[in-house]
Amino acid sequence: MSVNRNILTNQIVQKESFLCVGLDTEIHKIPSHIQKLNNPLFEFNKRIIDATHDLAVAYKPNIAFYESLGVEGWKALEKTTAYIRSKSEKIFIIADAKRGDIGNTSRKYAETFFKQYDFDAITINPYMGEDSVKPFLEFPDKWVIILALTSNPGSQDFQFDRVSHGKRVFEKVLEKSSTWGNPDNTMYVVGATRANMFVVVREHVPNHFILVPGVGSQGGNMNDVARYGMIKDCGLLVNASRSIIYASDSIDFEEAVRKSALDLQLEMKKLLKSS
Amino acid sequence: MSVNRNILTNQIVQKESFLCVGLDTEIHKIPSHIQKLNNPLFEFNKRIIDATHDLAVAYKPNIAFYESLGVEGWKALEKTTAYIRSKSEKIFIIADAKRGDIGNTSRKYAETFFKQYDFDAITINPYMGEDSVKPFLEFPDKWVIILALTSNPGSQDFQFDRVSHGKRVFEKVLEKSSTWGNPDNTMYVVGATRANMFVVVREHVPNHFILVPGVGSQGGNMNDVARYGMIKDCGLLVNASRSIIYASDSIDFEEAVRKSALDLQLEMKKLLKSS
Numbered sequence: 001m002s003v004n005r006n007i008l009t010n011q012i013v014q015k016e017s018f019l020c021v022g023l024d025t026e027i028h029k030i031p032s033h034i035q036k037l038n039n040p041l042f043e044f045n046k047r048i049i050d051a052t053h054d055l056a057v058a059y060k061p062n063i064a065f066y067e068s069l070g071v072e073g074w075k076a077l078e079k080t081t082a083y084i085r086s087k088s089e090k091i092f093i094i095a096d097a098k099r100g101d102i103g104n105t106s107r108k109y110a111e112t113f114f115k116q117y118d119f120d121a122i123t124i125n126p127y128m129g130e131d132s133v134k135p136f137l138e139f140p141d142k143w144v145i146i147l148a149l150t151s152n153p154g155s156q157d158f159q160f161d162r163v164s165h166g167k168r169v170f171e172k173v174l175e176k177s178s179t180w181g182n183p184d185n186t187m188y189v190v191g192a193t194r195a196n197m198f199v200v201v202r203e204h205v206p207n208h209f210i211l212v213p214g215v216g217s218q219g220g221n222m223n224d225v226a227r228y229g230m231i232k233d234c235g236l237l238v239n240a241s242r243s244i245i246y247a248s249d250s251i252d253f254e255e256a257v258r259k260s261a262l263d264l265q266l267e268m269k270k271l272l273k274s275s
Numbered sequence: 276m277s278v279n280r281n282i283l284t285n286q287i288v289q290k291e292s293f294l295c296v297g298l299d300t301e302i303h304k305i306p307s308h309i310q311k312l313n314n315p316l317f318e319f320n321k322r323i324i325d326a327t328h329d330l331a332v333a334y335k336p337n338i339a340f341y342e343s344l345g346v347e348g349w350k351a352l353e354k355t356t357a358y359i360r361s362k363s364e365k366i367f368i369i370a371d372a373k374r375g376d377i378g379n380t381s382r383k384y385a386e387t388f389f390k391q392y393d394f395d396a397i398t399i400n401p402y403m404g405e406d407s408v409k410p411f412l413e414f415p416d417k418w419v420i421i422l423a424l425t426s427n428p429g430s431q432d433f434q435f436d437r438v439s440h441g442k443r444v445f446e447k448v449l450e451k452s453s454t455w456g457n458p459d460n461t462m463y464v465v466g467a468t469r470a471n472m473f474v475v476v477r478e479h480v481p482n483h484f485i486l487v488p489g490v491g492s493q494g495g496n497m498n499d500v501a502r503y504g505m506i507k508d509c510g511l512l513v514n515a516s517r518s519i520i521y522a523s524d525s526i527d528f529e530e531a532v533r534k535s536a537l538d539l540q541l542e543m544k545k546l547l548k549s550s
Binding site: 024026062064065067068069070071074075078096098099100101102103104105106108109111112116117125126127128129130131132133147150151152153154155156157158159161162163164169172173176 | 299301337339340342343344345346349350353371373374375376377378379380381383384386387391392400401402403404405406407408422425426427428429430431432433434436437438439444447448451
């Protein structure tokens with residue numbers, strides 16, 4: 001089963017949350033007593049999932065952190081997605097992979113993340129255009145999440161450049177790529193550090209879900225994101241990674257992790273009620 | 276040891292070749308007698324390498340094709356790079372991975388391909404800007420190969436858009452990103468299907484090496500590429516993948532593979548002599 005828009009929005013209503021927990025798991029950052037276990041990455045993720053699965057509607061493993069460990073990392077990733085599914089089949093699982101290549105190659109990446117591994121969605125870089133994105137859209141009930149406006153300093157380098165009719169590159173990406181799929185199989189990445197841009201983003205994609213990194217360690221403001229970005233069925237997944245998963249490195253770190261996720265969920269609950 | 280510019284250009288002179296062989300290896304496309312072996316991907320690659328290593332100065336495994344097979348694929352990739360090194364430490368090995376993410380994540384991808392696996396270079400998508408590329412440049416004697424103008428139809432979607440002062444997006448990418456590194460650690464991807472654009476490309480990056488996909492199956496013309504793109508120490512790596520590695524599926528496919536690579540190398544020899 002895959003998580004479609006209906007399931008996702010129902011989860012948001014039931015959990016009163018649009019929280020995505022980013023699993024940017026690094027061996028040297030996890031508590032030392034977990035480092036000593038077999039499969040430390042998975043053992044850490046398992047505890048994060050146990051502590052947050054009733055508060056989060058989505059998880060987002062950052063593929064780089066697993067890939068860099070080779071075979072062990074890929075095994076940890078597989079066990080992690082399976083563990084999330086064992087908690088609930090309704091949780092949305094995103095491969096934060098930033099892939100995209102010519103058609104026959106994108107098809108291979110799609111097979112990797114949608115068939116070999118059991119993800120609902122994958123983040124995609126739009127630079128190579130339509131035929132680099134389309135193969136991902138051929139998988140029923142799966143999602144692409146296209147980079148529009150990223151949260152990092154380098155987003156200034158090209159994404160804001162003005163192209164035709166005064167539109168910026170990220171606007172052109174929204175405008176063009178939103179015709180390749182639809183709001184049931186396409187989302188966008190827009191960083192919380194650019195909250196004032198959500199008004200512009202919503203002009204181009206009024207009905208799409210937006211995955212929002214940059215709240216927490218990167219300094220973005222969730223109130224602004226919700227004020228300018230929230231739509232009728234929410235339409236937002238706000239991600240926090242380091243501020244939740246590395247909330248503590250003590251023996252009982254799970255409590256601090258839960259507290260950190262709960263603080264965000266309570267904020268989200270208020271924002272959902274007042275919208 | 277890594278392959279620096281000096282080693283690479285010496286190889287080009289000695290082999291009279293600027294051929295890069297793309298290892299886009301797919302299990303269902305390889306000869307059936309190889310499919311039956313243990314580690315069929317590696318066994319196929321081994322035979323391709325045996326048949327071409329004196330004609331090619333570079334190999335470019337397409338990471339998607341290995342990643343899609345999970346753990347088995349990564350093992351085949353590791354054995355492939357090791358096998359290339361066993362033939363010669365002077366052959367340039369490119370991870371065609373199209374990666375790029377925020378700084379801490381790009382650092383992980385760099386560790387994957389430069390430390391976990393033994394690549395000299397990795398292809399990078401520039402959309403996320405400077406901090407997504409810089410971490411790769413921190414590894415001495417390693418290379419980034421930044422997408423400028425790709426060979427696929429979707430390159431029309433964003434790369435040709437005019438930004439400030441009439442420059443196109445791909446020109447802005449060349450201009451800006453060439454200040455992040457230098458011609459000893461940065462190359463660019465420019466598709467052979469855009470050979471008339473090499474004049475413009477060379478205005479921005481007169482001294483950088485260019486990796487050129489799109490000759491062969493995609494229809495690009497090597498003479499045009501050399502006419503407009505070649506510089507004093509060649510400055511070109513022309514890649515062919517499918518037209519070489521799938522030249523035949525018979526029991527003696529290695530002969531057709533070698534013939535296909537040799538045809539390209541002979542063309543290159545002429546172009547190097549007449550330049």
